[in-house]
Amino acid sequence: MKVWNLLIVGAGPAGLNAAIAAAGEGLKVKIIDEFNRIGGRLLGQLHQEPNGEWWNGIDVANRLHEKAITLGVKIESGVSVYDLEQSEFGWKVYTSEGMEKTEKLLLATGATEVPTPIPGWTIPGVMSIGAAQVMGNVHRVKPGNTCVIIGANVLSIAIANELRLCGVEVKEIVISQPNSSLTHSGTPEKVMESLLQLTHLAPSVLLRQAGRVAKYIHPSLAVKFYPKNGMNILDIPIKIKTAATEIIGDKKVKGVKTVNIRSNGEIIPNTERITEADFVCIAGGLAPLPELAALTSCEFKFVHELGGHIPLHSERMETNEPNLFVAGNITGVESAKVAMAQGTVAGLTIASEIKGNKKHSDSAIEEALLTVRKEREEALIQFQPNIARARELIYQQFELDWKAESPKRSIS
Amino acid sequence: MAGEKTIVCRCEEVTLETIVDTIEQYSCSSREVKLRTRAGMGYCGGRTCRNVIDRIVAATNGEPIKDELQLSYRSPIRPATFEVLGGGHENES
Ligand SMILES: Cc1cc2nc3c(=O)[nH]c(=O)nc-3n(C[C@H](O)[C@H](O)[C@H](O)COP(=O)(O)OP(=O)(O)OC[C@H]3O[C@@H](n4cnc5c(N)ncnc54)[C@H](O)[C@@H]3O)c2cc1C
Ligand code: FES
Numbered sequence: 277m278k279v280w281n282l283l284i285v286g287a288g289p290a291g292l293n294a295a296i297a298a299a300g301e302g303l304k305v306k307i308i309d310e311f312n313r314i315g316g317r318l319l320g321q322l323h324q325e326p327n328g329e330w331w332n333g334i335d336v337a338n339r340l341h342e343k344a345i346t347l348g349v350k351i352e353s354g355v356s357v358y359d360l361e362q363s364e365f366g367w368k369v370y371t372s373e374g375m376e377k378t379e380k381l382l383l384a385t386g387a388t389e390v391p392t393p394i395p396g397w398t399i400p401g402v403m404s405i406g407a408a409q410v411m412g413n414v415h416r417v418k419p420g421n422t423c424v425i426i427g428a429n430v431l432s433i434a435i436a437n438e439l440r441l442c443g444v445e446v447k448e449i450v451i452s453q454p455n456s457s458l459t460h461s462g463t464p465e466k467v468m469e470s471l472l473q474l475t476h477l478a479p480s481v482l483l484r485q486a487g488r489v490a491k492y493i494h495p496s497l498a499v500k501f502y503p504k505n506g507m508n509i510l511d512i513p514i515k516i517k518t519a520a521t522e523i524i525g526d527k528k529v530k531g532v533k534t535v536n537i538r539s540n541g542e543i544i545p546n547t548e549r550i551t552e553a554d555f556v557c558i559a560g561g562l563a564p565l566p567e568l569a570a571l572t573s574c575e576f577k578f579v580h581e582l583g584g585h586i587p588l589h590s591e592r593m594e595t596n597e598p599n600l601f602v603a604g605n606i607t608g609v610e611s612a613k614v615a616m617a618q619g620t621v622a623g624l625t626i627a628s629e630i631k632g633n634k635k636h637s638d639s640a641i642e643e644a645l646l647t648v649r650k651e652r653e654e655a656l657i658q659f660q661p662n663i664a665r666a667r668e669l670i671y672q673q674f675e676l677d678w679k680a681e682s683p684k685r686s687i688s
Numbered sequence: 689m690a691g692e693k694t695i696v697c698r699c700e701e702v703t704l705e706t707i708v709d710t711i712e713q714y715s716c717s718s719r720e721v722k723l724r725t726r727a728g729m730g731y732c733g734g735r736t737c738r739n740v741i742d743r744i745v746a747a748t749n750g751e752p753i754k755d756e757l758q759l760s761y762r763s764p765i766r767p768a769t770f771e772v773l774g775g776g777h778e779n780e781s
Contacts, residue, residue: 310766358764358772370764372772390739393704395693522693563739570761578753584739585757 279365280306282626283378285357285568288316289612290604290619291384292340297623297644299347301637303630306378307349308371310356313414314341316386317605318612320409322438325656333612334413340616360571366599380599380626384619385565387583387605392427392452392560395522401529405559409435412442420554424532425449426520427559428467430657435559436512447551450518450534452560463541464516470661471516504536519543529556562609562659569606572597575677581666582608583659588678591645591671593622596678601626608667609659610652617648696744697737699730707741711748718745718758728759 282298284291287309295305313319315337323331344351352373359370366379389404391397403411405425411417422445425432436446451467504517519541522533536547563584566576574597575588586607593601603622604615621644628637652664691705702725710716710724718741721727728734728741738759746753764773 356766356768358766358768372766372768374772375775388735388739390743391736393694393696393740398695398698566757567761567765570757571763571765576757577755584753585755 277377278304280304280376280378281630282306282380282382282623283308283367283369283376284382284384285309285369286316286384286386286604286606287311287314287341287351287353288384288386288604288615289318289336289340290386290606290615290622291316291382292337292344293616293619294382294384294603294623294626295344295349295351295619296340296347297620298627299344299349299623301624301627301631303627305349306376307344307351308355308357308369308376309351309353310372312354313337314351314353317406320406320413320438321612322413322441323434323656331612331656336612357568360568362572362598379630380601382593382601382603382622382626383566383568383587383606384602384604384615384622385568385606386615387562387609388565390560390563390584391558394426394452394520394558396525396529397523397558399523399525399529400527401525401554402523402556402558405432405435405557408439408555408557412439412444418442418444421445422447422553423555423557424520424551424553425557425559426452426523426532427557427561428471428514428516429559429561430471430659431562432557432559433512433514434657435557440512446512447553448518449512449514450520450532451516452558453519453521463539464537465539467516521548523556524550529553532556562605564606564608566606569595569597569600569602572600574600577670577673579608579666579670581660581662582670586670588670588674590674590679591621591667592625592641593618594625594674596674608663610663611655611657611659613651614648614655617644617651620644621648696740697725697727697730699732699736700726700728702727704744707744708748711745715749716745718742719760721745722759733761733765734759 281303282305284295284307287307291307295307299305318333318337321333325331356372357369361368367381369376389406408419411419424447425436428449428451439446518534519537520532520534524530524533531550531552533550536544564586566585566587569587574595576585577588578585587595587602589595589602589607593603601622603618624641624644692703694704696704696707706725710721728738742753
C-alpha cells in the first residue's frame with residue numbers, strides 16, 4: 277500500500293493551497309474532504325471587494341482545484357476521516373473508505389458555527405446562518421421568502437446581503453438576548469463595540485456602513501444615538517437595540533418574538549413584538565474545528581480572539597506532535613485569503629522537512645509568511661479584534677514550550 | 689428567564705435550566721455537567737452543543753474557559769459502520 281508524502285484533511289482554501297505548494301515542490305499529495313464538492317467554505321462566499329470586484333468563492337475554489345489536479349494532487353471528496361494513529365512511517369489515517377498511510381499529516385478542517393440557543397430554536401425552519409448560506413449559494417435552494425436573523429456580527433451582515441441577492445426579504449437583524457450566559461456578544465454596547473472594531477478596516481459599502489454611525493466616537497455614545505428602529509444597510513434593518521426572546525411556531529417557524537432593550541441590555545417594558553418570517557437564522561459566531569487534533573497528544577490553547585480552542589502551533593504551522601501540521605481556520609477563525617496564505621506556508625514547511633533542502637525553502641517560507649501577515653492586515657472580514665496580537669502570543673508560547681529546550685516535552 | 693424552555697443539547701434534550709442548576713449545585717466543570725446531565729453525550733457527539741456548554745459553565749462559574757479540552761473527543765469522530773471500523777474496507781496487504 278502506498279505511503280503518501282503528505283495527506284491533507286480538508287479541501288478548503290487552506291488545504292488546497294497547501295497541496296499546491298507541496299506538490300509544486302515534488303511531494304506526492306492526497307486531499308480528503310467529506311463534503312461532496314471541493315472548496316470548503318469558499319463555496320458559499322460571495323462579496324464585493326474594496327476595489328469593487330466581486331469575490332466569488334466558487335470561482336476561486338474551481339481555480340485552486342484545477343491547479344492542484346494539474347500538479348498531480350489526488351483529491352477525494354465525500355470521504356470522512358474519523359480517526360488517526362501515529363506509526364513508524366508517520367500516520368495512519370482512518371477514513372470511511374479505508375485506511376491511508378502518510379509521512380506527514382495536515383489538518384485543514386476549518387471552523388464550525390456556534391449556536392445561540394433560544395426558546396424555539398429546535399422548530400423546523402430555524403437554521404444557522406451558515407446553513408442558509410450553503411442552501412442559497414451552494415445548493416441554489418432558496419430557504420424561504422422572508423427571514424429574521426438573530427445575531428448582529430460581520431458574518432451575519434455579509435450573509436444577509438447574500439440572501440438578499442437570492443431574492444430573500446431579510447426583515448431584520450436583531451441581537452440575541454443579552455445578560456444570558458449563552459451569548460458572548462452581550463449588550464447592545466458590546467455588539468456595537470465589536471461591529472465598530474470589525475469594520476474599521478472594511479472599505480466595502482456593505483461593511484463600512486455598519487461602522488459609519490460612529491467611526492470616531494466611543495461605542496457607548498454610538499449606541500446612545502443608534503436609532504431604535506435600526507439602521508438600514510442595503511435595505512436590511514440592523515437593530516442592535518432589539519433582542520429576540522423566543523422563536524415561535526409549532527410544526528414550522530412562524531416568526532420571532534422580540535423586545536426593545538437599553539444600551540446596557542435592560543429590557544424596556546411593554547415593547548414585545550412579533551416579526552413574522554418563513555425561516556429564522558441564528559448567527560452565534562464561529563469556532564475552530566479541532567476534533568482530529570484532539571485525538572492526538574497535541575497541546576491546546578483557548579484563545580478568544582481566534583474563536584476558541586486551537587492546537588498550539590508555530591508560525592510555520594507545526595504542532596508539538598511529530599509530523600502533524602495545521603493550517604486555515606483550525607488555527608483561528610479568519611477570512612479565506614488568510615487561510616490560503618497559511619496553506620502555502622504549511623505546504624512549504626512540510627516539503628522542506630521531507631526534502632531537507634533548507635536553504636532553498638527557508639526563503640520561500642519567509643516570503644509566504646509575509647503574505648499571511650499582509651492578508652491578515654488587509655482582510656475585509658475580521659471575525660474578532662486583535663487577531664494579529666493573539667497569534668503572536670501563540671507562536672511565542674510554542675517556541676517556549678516546544679522549541680527552547682530538549683527534551684521536547686515540557687510538563688506544565 | 690426562559691431557561692426551562694431553552695434546549696441546549698438537542699440530542700439529549702437538556703435545557704439551559706438543568707445545566708445552570710447543575711453547575712450551581714456542584715460548582716462543576718463542563719465534563720462533570722456532561723456526566724451528570726448527559727448534555728454533550730448525544731448522537732452528534734457534542735458537535736452542536738459543546739462550545740455552548742463550555743460558555744455556560746465559564747459564565748456561571750465566573751471563570752475563563754480552560755486551555756485543556758474539558759469535553760473530550762473520542763474516536764470515531766464521525767458515525768462509522770461496523771464494517772468500516774472493523775477494517776472491512778481496508779486495502780492493506
Ligand atoms: C458558516 C461560515 C461562513 C463563512 N463565511 C465566510 C465569508 O463569507 N468570507 C470569508 O472570508 N470567510 C468566511 N468564513 C470563514 C471561512 O472558514 C474561511 O474563509 C475559509 O473557508 C477557511 O478555510 P479552511 O481551508 O481553513 O476551512 P474550510 O473552508 O472550512 O474547509 C474545511 C474542509 O474540511 C472538511 N472536513 C472537516 N472535517 C473533516 C473530516 N473529519 N473528514 C473529512 N473532511 C473534513 C470540510 O468538509 C471542509 O470542506 C466562513 C466560515 C463559516 C463556518
Ligand atoms: S446536541 Fe448535545 S450531543 Fe448533540
